[in-house]
Amino acid sequence: MTRTVLESKTKTVVIGFDEPFCVIGERINPTGRKKLAAELEAGDFSTVEKDALEQVACGAMVLDVNAGVVYNSNPDPNVTEPPLMRRMIELVQGLVDVPLCIDSSVPGALEAGLEAAEGRPLLNSVTGEEERLEAILPLVKKYNVPVVAISNDDTGISEDPDVRFAVARKIVERAADYGIPAHDIVVDPLVMPIGAMATAGKQVFALVRRLREELGVNTTCGASNISFGLPNRHGINAAFLPMAIAAGMTSAIMNPVRVQEMEAIRAANLLMNHDPNGAEWIRFARIHEAVQGGQPFAEAAKAAAAGGGRGGREGRRRRRA
Amino acid sequence: MTRTVLESKTKTVVIGFDEPFCVIGERINPTGRKKLAAELEAGDFSTVEKDALEQVACGAMVLDVNAGVVYNSNPDPNVTEPPLMRRMIELVQGLVDVPLCIDSSVPGALEAGLEAAEGRPLLNSVTGEEERLEAILPLVKKYNVPVVAISNDDTGISEDPDVRFAVARKIVERAADYGIPAHDIVVDPLVMPIGAMATAGKQVFALVRRLREELGVNTTCGASNISFGLPNRHGINAAFLPMAIAAGMTSAIMNPVRVQEMEAIRAANLLMNHDPNGAEWIRFARIHEAVQGGQPFAEAAKAAAAGGGRGGREGRRRRRA
Numbered sequence: 001m002t003r004t005v006l007e008s009k010t011k012t013v014v015i016g017f018d019e020p021f022c023v024i025g026e027r028i029n030p031t032g033r034k035k036l037a038a039e040l041e042a043g044d045f046s047t048v049e050k051d052a053l054e055q056v057a058c059g060a061m062v063l064d065v066n067a068g069v070v071y072n073s074n075p076d077p078n079v080t081e082p083p084l085m086r087r088m089i090e091l092v093q094g095l096v097d098v099p100l101c102i103d104s105s106v107p108g109a110l111e112a113g114l115e116a117a118e119g120r121p122l123l124n125s126v127t128g129e130e131e132r133l134e135a136i137l138p139l140v141k142k143y144n145v146p147v148v149a150i151s152n153d154d155t156g157i158s159e160d161p162d163v164r165f166a167v168a169r170k171i172v173e174r175a176a177d178y179g180i181p182a183h184d185i186v187v188d189p190l191v192m193p194i195g196a197m198a199t200a201g202k203q204v205f206a207l208v209r210r211l212r213e214e215l216g217v218n219t220t221c222g223a224s225n226i227s228f229g230l231p232n233r234h235g236i237n238a239a240f241l242p243m244a245i246a247a248g249m250t251s252a253i254m255n256p257v258r259v260q261e262m263e264a265i266r267a268a269n270l271l272m273n274h275d276p277n278g279a280e281w282i283r284f285a286r287i288h289e290a291v292q293g294g295q296p297f298a299e300a301a302k303a304a305a306a307g308g309g310r311g312g313r314e315g316r317r318r319r320r321a
Numbered sequence: 322m323t324r325t326v327l328e329s330k331t332k333t334v335v336i337g338f339d340e341p342f343c344v345i346g347e348r349i350n351p352t353g354r355k356k357l358a359a360e361l362e363a364g365d366f367s368t369v370e371k372d373a374l375e376q377v378a379c380g381a382m383v384l385d386v387n388a389g390v391v392y393n394s395n396p397d398p399n400v401t402e403p404p405l406m407r408r409m410i411e412l413v414q415g416l417v418d419v420p421l422c423i424d425s426s427v428p429g430a431l432e433a434g435l436e437a438a439e440g441r442p443l444l445n446s447v448t449g450e451e452e453r454l455e456a457i458l459p460l461v462k463k464y465n466v467p468v469v470a471i472s473n474d475d476t477g478i479s480e481d482p483d484v485r486f487a488v489a490r491k492i493v494e495r496a497a498d499y500g501i502p503a504h505d506i507v508v509d510p511l512v513m514p515i516g517a518m519a520t521a522g523k524q525v526f527a528l529v530r531r532l533r534e535e536l537g538v539n540t541t542c543g544a545s546n547i548s549f550g551l552p553n554r555h556g557i558n559a560a561f562l563p564m565a566i567a568a569g570m571t572s573a574i575m576n577p578v579r580v581q582e583m584e585a586i587r588a589a590n591l592l593m594n595h596d597p598n599g600a601e602w603i604r605f606a607r608i609h610e611a612v613q614g615g616q617p618f619a620e621a622a623k624a625a626a627a628g629g630g631r632g633g634r635e636g637r638r639r640r641r642a
Contacts, residue, residue: 194591195599201592205567226592230599231606232584239563239588246526246564263553267560270515271522271547278516278551285552 002183004146004218006062006099007119013061013099015146015186015218015251020274021241021265022251024101024122024220025060027051028092030069037069040084045091054298056096057305059266059284060256063096064124065089065113066103081109089116101148101253107135114143122146122186124253126175128153128167137178146184147175148220157190161203164189165210172215182216186251191221193228194236200226201240205247212248223252223261238264245272259297263288323504325467325539325571327383327420328440334382334420336467336507336539336572341595342562342586343572345422345443345541346381348372349413351390358390361405366412375619377417378626380587380605381577384417385445386410386434387424402430410437422469422574428456435464443467443507445574447496449474449488458499467505468496469541478511482524485510486531493536503537507572512542514549515557521547522561526568533569544573544582559585566593580618584609 004015015022028051030037036047055063067085074080081104089100102113103124110123125148126136140147149171151164158164168187175185189207192200204226208219221244227236238260241252245268256262266284269275283304290300325336336343349372351358357368376384388406395401402425410421423434424445431444446469447457461468470492472485479485489508496506510528513521525547529540542565548557559581562573566589577583587605590596604625611621 198594198597202594231603232609235584235606235609236588236591236602238559239585240592242560242564243567243589243592246567263556264560267557268564270557271561271564273519273523276519281557282552285556288553288556 002212002216002218004122004183004186005120006122006146008093008097008099009118011097011099011119015220017212017218017248017250018274019250020061020269020280021245021249021272022062022220023060023256023262023265024062024064024251024253025051025055025058025256026064026222026253027055027255027257028063028088029066029103031066040067040069041071041073045088048088048091049095052092052095054302055256056098057302058256058298059262059301060098062099062101062122062251063092064101064103064253065092067109067113068104068106077106078108081106082112085109086112086116089113093118107139110136111139114139114145120145122148124148125150125188126171127151128170130154133171133174137175137180140175140180140184141178146186147180148188149175149185149217150188151190159192159197161189161207165207165214168211168217169215172217183218186218186220187211187215188220188222191223191225193230194226195229201243204249205243208244208247208249218250219248220251220253221249223254234258234260237261241265242268242271245269257298259288259291262297323533323537323539325443325504325507326441327443327467329414329418329420330439332418332420332440336541338533338539338569338571339595340571341382341590341601342566342570342593343383343541344381344577344583344586345383345385345572345574346372346376346577347385347543347574348376348576348578349384349409350387350424352387361388361390362392362394366409369409369412370416373413373416375623376577377419378623379577379619380583380622381419383420383422383443383572384413385422385424385574386413388430388434389425389427398427399429402427403433406430407433407437410434414439428460431457432460435460435466441466443469445469446471446509447492448472449491451475454492454495458496458501461496461501461505462499467507468501469509470496470506470538471509472511480513480518482510482528486528486535489532489538490536493538504539507539507541508532508536509541509543512544512546514551515547516550522564525570526564529565529568529570539571540569541572541574542570544575555579555581558582562586563589563592566590578619580609580612583618 006013067081071080101122101124127150151167153167194200226240227233241264270281287300287304327334388402392401422443422445425431448471472488474488515521547561548554562585591602608621608625
């Protein structure tokens with residue numbers, strides 16, 4: 001059985017075929033968040049702190065940390081990202097006890113993160129691009145960490161799922177040359193927007209099944225990409241995730257502060273027999289009830305965590321059948 | 322490709338591997354609805370009329386009609402059910418144009434329904450019980466209709482999915498002896514409550530796949546049974562349905578007047594590439610927005626149907642991304 005082991009200083013999380021779906025919180029990422037980017041340049045980490053605490057309370061089992069800010073004062077990310085990554089990693093692991101996912105396109109920032117992270121973080125990411133393979137796989141080997149492998153290469157992102165599978169296979173084989181085992185590769189088969197490509201869902205479900213059966217690897221994805229450009233995105237995401245889980249997907253990089261998506265994942269865990277005695281579902285149902293009663297999800301989740309599983313202020317309300 | 326063709330007087334619905342998921346509305350059923358049972362005994366069909374219209378507006382493609390009332394005045398269903406079934410079928414097909422599913426444990430009521438129904442209704446149901454096979458299959462043959470086959474037999478409902486598969490195979494083989502093709506058998510593999518049997522979800526997903534690949538049959542289920550006894554049942558149902566659809570389930574007998582379940586099915590249709598250009602999803606998103614704004618689902622759906630796809634009173638509100 002494929003088991004990808006992640007660790008913080010005190011906590012172990014296993015991504016695996018027989019494990020609950022691993023939710024990797026995506027919020028700590030200044031890309032496309034101008035306000036956060038400006039805060040980081042000004043040395044203000046309050047949003048990072050809030051995002052770390054909220055995501056873990058809402059059910060993130062791993063936190064992605066991306067330091068991809070383009071400073072106004074210095075536009076070279078090779079200079080600015082490594083120290084920022086180090087600082088963010090230190091900050092986040094001082095606040096929460098989950099393993100981290102070190103996310104950057106800058107190899108120097110990845111190495112800075114690897115030096116700063118306690119335990120066994122997930123590295124995000126390698127691709128099938130030659131330059132990237134040569135830059136990242138030695139880091140993966142040196143620090144003995146698992147890595148996200150994105151199935152694009154020097155020719156770009158193929159719309160043909162067979163090509164994306166072949167890229168994933170190439171990365172797994174190249175990693176093996178470095179002595180990196182398949183169970184430390186978490187493949188992202190790339191989720192296309194269903195609004196742009198009508199076969200995007202079926203492609204991913206079939207790819208996940210093949211990656212699991214033929215390469216024996218765990219899988220992840222940027223889940224919300226599936227619904228890009230369509231109305232009621234949360235409704236699409238909340239069906240996509242259980243379908244991907246049923247096909248064998250074992251993790252996703254996503255926003256865990258969304259109750260509809262997290263409800264779908266908790267229910268899918270229950271339905272996959274990855275929630276002994278339904279304990280997590282029952283705990284979540286109390287939080288869900290508080291949310292239905294008007295409380296924000298993050299607040300209800302934090303109250304439940306603090307109160308030992310009761311839904312905070314709403315926790316004593318009659319449970320609906 | 323397996324295609325089960327149902328017809329009303331004017332409308333054809335195909336249950337099939339390459340078709341949108343077929344929602345069979347379950348509401349017209351006095352079993353466990355004391356108020357409805359009393360109304361029917363008193364000759365009051367107003368709830369039946371309301372249920373027929375609401376279910377179709379909300380997205381039911383077929384309506385199940387069950388006349389299983391135990392009258393206070395006459396406790397013999399062999400006497401009371403056939404005329405009631407006939408009357409209900411005539412009433413419902415006068416109101417809505419979808420095909421019907423004639424649902425009874427009383428063979429005489431099934432035949433009364435078959436006589437009254439226009440087009441090509443679905444018969445619900447045969448089981449692997451010898452007496453039932455001998456009573457129902459001749460009706461299926463005589464009226465040339467498709468039939469729901471429930472995978473229990475004279476030994477009851479097995480907890481072993483291999484036994485349930487064997488029962489389904491037996492029914493398909495016995496039907497073939499009557500000249501009934503496999504594409505006119507819609508197998509219900511029986512969904513157990515996940516709260517009572519932790520493997521219930523995985524059992525169904527695996528069974529659906531086998532039924533499809535090895536017997537070439539369409540499948541259905543009483544979807545809400547999966548969540549029996551657990552809190553936040555709609556959340557479980559709304560993950561179960563997309564997962565079952567991803568596994569190959571092609572229909573369910575369910576309550577279509579529940580927005581969360583119908584949202585999950587519409588999204589699953591989109592993700593399975595059974596919603597050309599996302600037209601149904603976009604139409605549903607407008608209804609969903611009206612529901613989020615406080616309008617009851619059935620009302621919003623009816624308004625959208627009447628208004629040519631706009632979400633009624635809420636239809637002009639800004640669409641959220």
